[in-house]
Amino acid sequence: MRQAINDLNIVAVEEGTVIDDEIVQDFDLSFLDLGKSSNMSKTCAFTGVVIRGNNLLVALPKHYVSIEKFDKLTIKEKLCDIKLILKTIMEYEINPNFSSFRKENDLSTKFSFKAYYDVFNYYHQYGLFYKESSIFKTNASGKISWKKTLNKANKIISNGNLVFAPFFIKKTAHDENFVTRCMIFVINYTEELFADIIDLPDNSRLLKRGVETVLRDNSGYVIVALSQIRSRTFKDIDKKLIDDLISFFQGLNSNVESVKDIKHYHYNDIWEKGVEKYLNRHFSGIINTTFNFMDKGLVGPFKKITLSQYDKANPRNIMQPDHYYYDSSDDTQYIFDSKYYRFLNSINYKQVVYHMLMINRAAHTYDALIMPTEEITYTEKHLDLLENYIISPSYPITILLLHLNTNDVLNDFIS
Numbered sequence: 001m002r003q004a005i006n007d008l009n010i011v012a013v014e015e016g017t018v019i020d021d022e023i024v025q026d027f028d029l030s031f032l033d034l035g036k037s038s039n040m041s042k043t044c045a046f047t048g049v050v051i052r053g054n055n056l057l058v059a060l061p062k063h064y065v066s067i068e069k070f071d072k073l074t075i076k077e078k079l080c081d082i083k084l085i086l087k088t089i090m091e092y093e094i095n096p097n098f099s100s101f102r103k104e105n106d107l108s109t110k111f112s113f114k115a116y117y118d119v120f121n122y123y124h125q126y127g128l129f130y131k132e133s134s135i136f137k138t139n140a141s142g143k144i145s146w147k148k149t150l151n152k153a154n155k156i157i158s159n160g161n162l163v164f165a166p167f168f169i170k171k172t173a174h175d176e177n178f179v180t181r182c183m184i185f186v187i188n189y190t191e192e193l194f195a196d197i198i199d200l201p202d203n204s205r206l207l208k209r210g211v212e213t214v215l216r217d218n219s220g221y222v223i224v225a226l227s228q229i230r231s232r233t234f235k236d237i238d239k240k241l242i243d244d245l246i247s248f249f250q251g252l253n254s255n256v257e258s259v260k261d262i263k264h265y266h267y268n269d270i271w272e273k274g275v276e277k278y279l280n281r282h283f284s285g286i287i288n289t290t291f292n293f294m295d296k297g298l299v300g301p302f303k304k305i306t307l308s309q310y311d312k313a314n315p316r317n318i319m320q321p322d323h324y325y326y327d328s329s330d331d332t333q334y335i336f337d338s339k340y341y342r343f344l345n346s347i348n349y350k351q352v353v354y355h356m357l358m359i360n361r362a363a364h365t366y367d368a369l370i371m372p373t374e375e376i377t378y379t380e381k382h383l384d385l386l387e388n389y390i391i392s393p394s395y396p397i398t399i400l401l402l403h404l405n406t407n408d409v410l411n412d413f414i415s
Contacts, residue, residue, distance in 0.1 A: 008196075009055045010078050012070045015062050015267060016342050019044045027057045032108065033263060046108070047267040048089060049082060049197060051260035056197075058082050061267055062342050063372040064406045082197050084407075086262060087414045090117075090198070092270045101269060108263040111193075115248035119186045120201050122241050129179045129241060138166040145170040178225060179238075182245045185215045193260060219252040268340035272322055274413035275338045275370050275404065276302055279323055281412060286366050290379045291402050300325050302336065310357055321354055323370075326362060333362035336402075339371045344401065347383055351399050359395050366400070373403035 011027075013019050018041045024034065027050045035045035050057040058078075060070065064085070070078065092098050093107050094117055122129075144167050154165050187203050188211045194200065215222050223246055230242040264270070280300045282293040302323040311317045323336035335354050348369055355367045369382055382401035390397055 006075055007054050008075060008079075010075065010082075011055065011057045012060060012067050012078075013044045013057070014060045014064070014067060014342075015044050015047045017043060017067075023057065026055065027052055032265070046263040046265050047085065048108075048263040049086065049261070050263065056082075058085070059263070061085060061271070061372065061406060061410070062340060063374050064410075065374050069374075079196060083199050084410055084414070086198050088270055088274065088410050089262065089264045089267075091414050092273065093264075098273060101273065103266060103269075106264060106266050106269070108265065109261055110251050111190075111260070111262070112248045112251040115244040115251070116186055116190045118244040119183055119241065119248065120203075122237075122244070123183060123187065124201070126237075129177075129183055129238065131177045131179075138169070141169070143170055179229060179242060179245065181212060182215065182222065182226065182249070183241075184209045185212050186245060186248050189216065215249075216252060219249045222249045268338075270413070271340040271372060271409070272338040274409040275336075276304075276323055278404070278409050278412050279336070286368075286400070289381065289398070289400060291368070291377070291400070293377070299327065299334070302334070307358070319354060319357070321358075331363040333358065333365050335365065335367045337369055339369050341371055344369070344371060344382070348399070352383065352397070355397055355399060359397075367398065368400035368402050370402045370404055372406040372409070374406060375403065377405045377408065378403050 011023060013023065016035070018037060019029075019034070021042070023029070024042065029050070033044070033046055035043040037043050044059050047059050047061045049059070058081075060067075060081075065081065070081070073081070089107070090113060093102065094114055156165055184206055187206055188209060191200055191203050191207070192211055226242050226246050226249070230239060230246075233239050233242060279302045280297060282295070282297045283300060283302075284292045284294040284298040286292065302325045304320055304322055305324045307319040307321075308317070309315060310319070321335050322338045324334065326333045335351075335358060337348075337351055337354070339348070351367060351369055355365065359365055368379075380401050380403070381398065383397065383399040385397040387393060387396075
């Protein structure tokens, strides 16, 4: 993608909002990229980027920033926002801590970012892949190879003693091979394509090696050659490297244009995990029905829990509040659920059921829904049930609605 930044034409939409047919056509969006609104208008169904030449479509997360405000930003400022959004996607998709939560159809991209990061991690830890070979030198310092010296050195009788000259010194040479070239290609080609929109690890020591376009243009041959090399490779760490290289080049067999697409169809899962991390790092309690946050949280840790065997008629039914914490010090429970919504226009009955079925687990219960907002974080009441509708005055039902600043959550998620 390396090009003059000011030449980029950045078009922005917000996930879940109506998208123009012209944008759908210009960026070749598929039916998977589109949803339907209540009036059957086409809506954007993903968060991420689509690149066609100098045109870049960014689908912003819900309530990240208004399109009107985003359009007024400079190109550099827009790219900063894009980098943040894509970094959250990479964090969720590559971090092993989230492997049990990911779904196969979360991410649509022909580009194997996981393979790239694994190759780069190998480079960071071990350096470039080299084929080791032994060479023997004379008149050098180092460990003498007696076997080579006995076989190759001149034998001289001096003062009645057998003398060998010269001594052969064994040295280890590191020779570049095809695997080395492929490593350099993977790292530099990814930089060339995505450095403007993704914060990638530093590859400055390899930049002068450039990009061997012959490897890109003959990716099928590269895959075959790497597979042959793998069959002759014995170290597990090196086999893993070659597997990652093969996976990377397999992605290059696709349409050149679509290789640059990065679309996430379940950003609600990223929001949920981002909220969980934010709560665990910053939540300090609820005072007068208002959430309080600090640099270092005081209440937690929160985690998703599973409740079962509460329904005699349907014993297999389960409930899974997204963020739950029980504080035994004051017999207080917190039942929070993430909602990746643009609007919440009616009562969330599932949260009411959570409250009613779990209220006996603690003397005090705080219940809340957590939605994204581009505004400063604030709290309001989602439900405050009248006394004549509750079972006992001792157990009031109040559900809060926390509007949590999206930018704060995303930045915290990647930190």
